[in-house]
Amino acid sequence: MNNRLPYFRTPERISALRSQLSHWQGTRWRHAGVRPNEMRCGISGDCLFWVHAFKAIDALPAKLEIPDYRRNEALADEMQTLRRCIEATGRADLVSDNGEAKHPPVFRIGDVLLFKNGTSGAHCGLVVKEAPLHFVHLTGNGLLEEPLHQAHYLASLIYVYRLLDAEVRS
Numbered sequence: 001m002n003n004r005l006p007y008f009r010t011p012e013r014i015s016a017l018r019s020q021l022s023h024w025q026g027t028r029w030r031h032a033g034v035r036p037n038e039m040r041c042g043i044s045g046d047c048l049f050w051v052h053a054f055k056a057i058d059a060l061p062a063k064l065e066i067p068d069y070r071r072n073e074a075l076a077d078e079m080q081t082l083r084r085c086i087e088a089t090g091r092a093d094l095v096s097d098n099g100e101a102k103h104p105p106v107f108r109i110g111d112v113l114l115f116k117n118g119t120s121g122a123h124c125g126l127v128v129k130e131a132p133l134h135f136v137h138l139t140g141n142g143l144l145e146e147p148l149h150q151a152h153y154l155a156s157l158i159y160v161y162r163l164l165d166a167e168v169r170s
Contacts, residue, residue, distance in 0.1 A: 004164040008110030096160040114159040
């Protein structure tokens with residue numbers, strides 16, 4: 001049983017996330033691949049932008065590095081490298097594994113969404129609104145906020161992770 005609380009549970013932390021995401025407006029999608037730690041808010045990045053957004057608000061340690069990856073590798077390993085990286089933080093709770101889920105999870109602001117994507121193997125998004133349920137993701141048109149309850153997104157949603165507090169509650 002996990003005895004840590006979700007990180008994005010207070011209005012202050014949710015506000016900090018929303019404020020940070022506003023800085024990503026206008027950022028264009030560009031596969032970071034072999035230089036994922038060089039993504040730049042407002043300039044370019046890929047769907048792992050959320051790691052940098054979390055680091056900017058101290059939700060994840062500033063020293064956390066994203067390992068290099070290539071599209072072909074991501075496509076071939078069916079998100080296993082990405083999942084290992086997320087889980088290696090020790091702060092990620094796997095909320096839903098669509099391969100085993102009978103019902104969709106209860107989504108919370110800050111949840112990381114992993115979608116199966118035919119061209120790159122995976123795509124990520126971040127829940128930003130619970131009612132109605134919306135998520136953001138970085139695209140060729142910039143950072144987009146969209147409703148999650150669209151058939152093509154729900155059909156391709158494979159994993160949902162939730163960031164947890166670093167400290168254990170007593």
